[in-house]
Every structure is written in C-alpha cells, then in structure tokens.
Amino acid sequence: MQIDSPQFWRAGAISVIAVMTVVLIMLTIDSLAAIRSGGTHVPPYTVINQKIGYKYDSARAIDVPTVAGDEPLFGRAETSEQVAALIGKGKLVIQSRSCMNCHTFFGNGAYYAPDLTKSWLDPGWDAWQAITAAGSKEEAMVRFLMDPVKFRTWTRTMPQLNLTREEAVAVVAYLKWMSAVDTNGFPANFGLISTSR
Amino acid sequence: MYRSQRLALKYLAAAIGFFGVMTLAGLMSAYYYINPDFLFGILHFNIAKTLHIDTLVIWLLMGFMGAIYWFLPEELGIETVGIRAAEIMFYLFCLVVLAVAAIFVVVQYGGSDNAGMWLVNQGRKYVEAPRWAAACIVLVMLVFSYNLIGTAIRARKITGIMGVLIVDLVPLVVLYLDAFPAFRNMSVDLFWWWWLVHLWVEATWEVLIGCIMALALMSLLGTSRRIVETWLYIEVALVLGTGILGLGHHYFWIGTPQYWLAIGGFFSAFEPLPLLGMVVHAIYDAGTHHMKTSNRPAFYWMLAEAFGNFIGGGVWGFMITLPQVNLYAHGTQWTASHGHFAFWGAYACGVISVAYLVLQRIRGAASVDGTAWRWAFAALNFGLIGMVGTLLVSGFAQAFIERAVGGSTLEAFINAQESAWFVDGMYARFACGLIFAAGYVALVYDLLTIGRRVPARAAQPALP
Amino acid sequence: MTGLALLETGLLLGVFVLLAGCYGVLYGVGRLVGRRAATAGAFACYALQCAVASAVVARAPLADFWKAFIAASTLAYLAIPPITWRFLEKTH
C-alpha cells in the first residue's frame, strides 16, 4: 500500500477511530462510576441534610465543596428514598420549565441569566431573605421561585413560571445538592470577592 | 431527473425556509438583551432561544439530507431505494417541526412529570423537542439510513464516499437517542448530552459535511474520485483522531474526574490542525482551477466553508479550549461567539453551497452569476463576523467582570451584564444581526431567481 | 488568573492559530503563483506566530504542560502547509 493510495488512509482512519473509541469507552466507564450520586465526585442526594460550603483547597489548588455537620433542608432530615424522589422531581421541574434556556448549570445552558451551579451558596440570598420576609434561606428561595416577578432585584426579570410550592421545594433541594458536586474548581473564587453595585 | 433529486430540492427548500425561522428567532433572542421587557408575560427569552437553536439543528440536518438525496442516485447510478417512504418522511419531518414550534410558542411548558416530557418540552438544550417528536425524528433518520443502505445493496456498488457516509449514519442515529432520557443526576445528564452535542458537531457532522463537500467537489470542479476519496479518508482520520477525545473539553467542570482537564485540553488543542490542512487544500483547488467555474456562488460558499470552519472552529475554539482559560470563558458570551462562528463556517456555508450547485443543475443554467448572490454573500458573512466580533467583546467583559473579578455570584453576573462594554456589544450584535437578516433576504431572492434571470441553456434541464 | 491575564492569554491563543492560518494561506498562494513576496509573507506570519508562542510561554499564567504543548505545536504548524502541499501535488 502506498501513502497516496486511498486504501492506506482508509486503514489509517479505521485504526485511529478504533483506538480513540476504545479509549473513550474506558474513560467513560471510569467517569460514570465517579459521577454517580455517592461516587467520588458527586455526593449522595442525602447531602441536602447537611451543611455545604465551598473552600479553597491548597493541596489541589482549586475551590472544592465542603460537607460538614447537619443542616437539614427546612429543618427536616429526610430519608434517602424521600430525598431521591425530591431530587428527581426537581430535575423534572427544571426540564419542564426550560430553566436551562435562560440559566446555565455547571456552566451549560444559556447566558441570559446567572449560573446556578453554586446558587445555593450565593450571598445574594441574604438580601432576598429580607425582601421575602422569610425565616430561612430555603424559604426565601421557595418564595422567590414561586413569584420571581414580585421579588425581582433587576430590570431583567425572571418570569412567573407557575411553580407549585412542592415544585419550588424540589428545585431548592436540587440546587442544594448541585452545590456539593466537585466541579474541579468551577466557578473560581465564588463569592470571595464582594463587588458593590 | 431522479425522484430522489426532486426530493432533494424539497429538502433544500425547507432547509432555507427554516434558516429564515432561525434568523428571526435569533433576532428576537438578541432583542431581549437590549429590552428585557419585550413580550414579558407572553413569550420569554428561553422559548425564542429554543426555537433559534432547534431550527438551527433542523435546517442543517435537512440541508445535509437534501444534499445526500441529490448525489445518491448519481453516485450509484440508480434511483434511490424506498423513495416513496422517503417522500412521506419529508412531509412528516416538516409537520413535526412545525407542530413542535407551535407547541413551544403556544403551550410553552408542560408538567414536571413524564407526560410533560413526552408531550410538551424536555428543556434540554438543543434537544428540547418532546419525546413524541424525537421518536418521529428517529423514524425519519431510520428511513434515511434505509434509503442509503438499500440503494447501495440494490446497485451492488459501494464507493468510498458512500461507505464513509453509511458508517457515519450509525453514530448519527445512535447519538441522537440521548434526546430521550431525563437523568436525575445533572452530571450524568450532561455527560451523555455532550456525547450528543460534541460528537455530532465535532465528529459525526464533520464527516457528513466532508462527504458532501467531496461529492460537491467532484461535481463542481470535476476532481477525480481517487483524489477526493484519499483526502476524505485523511480528513476523517485526523478529525476523528482529535475530535473523539476532544470531547473532554466539555468534561472539565460538570462533576467529572480531573484527568479530563489534561485529556480534553490536549486532544482538542490538536483539532485546529486538520482544519488548517483543509484551508491549504481549498487554496490549492481554487488556484489550480484559476477560480474559473460555471458556478461561482457555489464555489465561493465552498471556500467560505473551509475558511469558516478553520477560523470559527479552530481559532475561536482554541482561544477557550485550554482548561485554565475555559474556567473563566465557560458558559459566557465568549462561548456563544465561538458557537456562532463555528456552526456558520463549518455547516451553514456548506449547505448554501450545495443549494447553488443543485439549482444550477435543475435550471440548466450555463452560468449562475450576477450581483444578487454577491450581496447575499457579503451581507451574511459581514453580519455574522460582526456578530461574533461583538459577542467576543461582550464575552471578554463578562469573563473579566463576572468570572475573574467577581467570582460568578448573582451580583457579579449583573455587574458584568450592566457594564458598558457588555451592553454596547449587545446593541452592536443586534445591528449586525439585522445586516445578517438582510443578507438572508438577498439569499432567498437570489436562490429563487438565479438561473432564471440569465438566459437558460436550451429549454431542457441538463439532467437525464 | 487575573482578569487581564485571562484576556491576554485568550487573545494570544487565538492570534496564535490565526497566524498559522495566514501562514498556510500565503504559503499556498506563494506556491500557486510563484511569487516570492507571498512566500516571504508566509514565513513572516510564521515568525510572528513563533513570537506569539514565545509570549505565551514567557508571560501567560498557563501550566508548564500547556506551555510545552504550545511550543511543540508551533513546530507542527510549520510543517502542515508544506506537507499538505507536497501531498496535494503527489495525489493530483
């Protein structure tokens, strides 16, 4: 076979594709184990019963989520079945209202509205807690999600998406769980540098 | 003319039609950034934007299918097998797309349950279409595959290009199956979602457009099959060799292990190299034919494809593909700038080129030239380059203010969106979008009349 | 990475590949029309590309791995247009 013959390159193409595909499949198997809930990078859903933070880890030189102590959502610890159902509901709410075509999750989606990866940890909820006269952060989030027009903070307003209370609670649980996923340091410096508007 | 080629014309016409819908929806989406009260309470950004990117995928797919239905009978020398089913599928496809568009605009949101996913809106970027519609699209693609494979079998003939095309159908269809599941775990959801998005646009589709451009080259410039096929294999080897593991540049931050930073960055950083080779190839072809061809518009759009693929994919992609840059550029208008440039260069220009090629043959025009196509070419490309340039400015401002300085909180996001650089970029983007839209109008006018304005060669079409 | 370093790095990386494109185009044109000026322009672009690569290696806050990658790929970019061209002539 000569280097300028199609057969040579066909064989080359097939070999390259075969090798790359096999490597990809191996990496996929490894990654799927790491990202299942309770894997090395993704926390179990019951993490929503605990206190979550986001801290600089000098060994890895990136920000990583921290999980320490109890802090159940709405002060009620839930069993793992209840939590799994809640998270499943939250995901379907997010899909059904097409949140991802305004917001990003882990930086994927649309760029019209803020990234929600670490929304649970956003310092902005302090202000919202005051505006919504809520007793806790999670209650403030629920009230905002149920009436984003009333509790808007900006000219670009999030529309009323008619979430029921049950749906809003599921979304809050989802956001709390998501904030505990190890994202290799994305977003960087979250909330460290306070800017003033 | 073969029946398959008449179907091809329908597909190309539908593609150009949905291109118009996409442009309109894009302009709307862009307008919300300038006036967030636009249609508030009636139709929001997310719906307009969903229409924009879904019709984008649809019109390009229809363009590819049109191109293949056109070349298939010529390539194999017989009428396409299962052409009746293919014709029915065309109407089904159009009907489904229109129905989904109507559902998105009128119903907008479904329930947060299985019924909502099956009937109304799945809310996953690019694959929002409800499951019933996704199932219809799978059916369309299966019939399309049957057409190709069945024709090859009946013709007892398989050319190199056809072989690549048929093998490529497998990932094309299989990857689309990710349009169905609703994984609870966002990391798992995005993991497979990127198989669909990245492995379509940076692997499967690159191969598809490579085959189509190979067929077009033979038809337009009469390049020999041996040469075209050799280069197709080289392109496939290099594009997939870098693109398959290049997938890792989307696995930096979605919860996946840290080794993806090295793997994704490394392989995707090689992706511009084959694209550069294609540019050199285009220069060679242009030069050896002294820019002489009876179909200048098709030829210019083909050149635009080679350059656009390199600049939009290679240059704009390389800016953001190393993990340390991507950490800040990820999910900002910088990404949108790259997405527009790459899709336009790699795919849209190719489909337009094929449309000109087909129209010349159908209308039997000795030459398709004139001024209208030049206006269209200039306005579309100028408008698009303007849009990606202004998006880049906005993206820089956003990556700087929101990500690097502000640490990505809601407040940092708002600060970035309200900065003068960002706001000016959004206004300028909208203005360039209007130029682009004007180019679209010129394109449609030209496609409708080209070969009819210039005296046609004899009365009879040039085809059997 | 600071904001300015980010924009600088992003731009340098973009210009790096863009110059490779200019080199490729001018190289092709030079071979086609046999003009010295085009070929000289091609290598001028390549020289600029090397300068950009050095700037990345010297200034950008990227990990050493990526700097080594940029340095190595600068060599690959040098080879692509001539190899592609020679191969095009061989196959046509």
Ligand code: HEM
């Ligand atoms: C009048 C012309 C156009 C306008 C005004 C426009 C506007 C927009 C807007 C506002 C978005 C949403 C970005 C965001 O999330 O903030 C978008 C997304 C997108 N558009 Fe366009 N667009 C136009 C033409 C095109 C063309 C011609 C293509 C491709 C050939 C295209 C491909 C895309 C893609 C791929 C996305 C998703 C990008 C991403 O999220 O990263 N658009 N466009």
Ligand code: HEM
């Ligand atoms: C040539 C065909 C290409 C097309 C059509 C294309 C299209 C796109 C689109 C539409 C997106 C946005 C996806 C989304 O979030 O919705 C994207 C993202 C991305 N592309 Fe490409 N691309 C191409 C080639 C490349 C190449 C060659 C590179 C690298 C050198 C590259 C690097 C990237 C990166 C790093 C992202 C992620 C951006 C982020 O983190 O937000 N792309 N591409």
Ligand SMILES: [Fe+2]
């Ligand atoms: Fe990609």
